[in-house]
Amino acid sequence: xxxxxxxxxxxxxxxxxxxxxxxxxxxxxxxxxxxxxxxxxxxxxxxxxxxxxxxxxxxxxxxxxxxxxxxxxxxxxxxxxxxxxxxxxxxxxxxxxxxxxxxxxxxxxxxxxxxxxxxxxxxxxxxxxxxxxxxxxxxxxxxx
Numbered sequence: 001x002x003x004x005x006x007x008x009x010x011x012x013x014x015x016x017x018x019x020x021x022x023x024x025x026x027x028x029x030x031x032x033x034x035x036x037x038x039x040x041x042x043x044x045x046x047x048x049x050x051x052x053x054x055x056x057x058x059x060x061x062x063x064x065x066x067x068x069x070x071x072x073x074x075x076x077x078x079x080x081x082x083x084x085x086x087x088x089x090x091x092x093x094x095x096x097x098x099x100x101x102x103x104x105x106x107x108x109x110x111x112x113x114x115x116x117x118x119x120x121x122x123x124x125x126x127x128x129x130x131x132x133x134x135x136x137x138x139x140x141x142x143x144x
Contacts, residue, residue: 031081091116095137
């Protein structure tokens with residue numbers, strides 16, 4: 001088999017199919033492009049930011065790194081849609097750390113976190129499991 005056609009090959013051209021597939025998928029949602037790139041740098045096996053945040057295998061340290069990456073993207077994103085998505089992902093990483101690891105990874109005030117979690121939980125454009133983790137985080141911050 002030619003190296004370019006062998007999926008196990010270390011030849012860079014062997015990755016072209018995956019790269020093109022990724023580019024076409026991002027064309028469907030341009031706001032996701034920056035978040036996808038940052039996510040795959042931190043959690044390479046994740047297919048998207050949502051999976052990275054929700055996967056039980058994502059460590060607390062990885063959630064902290066994702067939070068910092070999305071925090072940066074929240075202010076530096078190229079479009080309002082990208083910044084808005086980054087804000088949701090930022091809140092989701094904080095919620096995931098709180099729910100899964102019982103750890104606060106943000107210095108935001110409880111009231112600010114409550115608003116961010118409520119906005120995430122109420123956003124019908126976000127995956128249901130992400131909205132559920134936000135709801136659980138709201139409950140946890142109420143009890144704290």
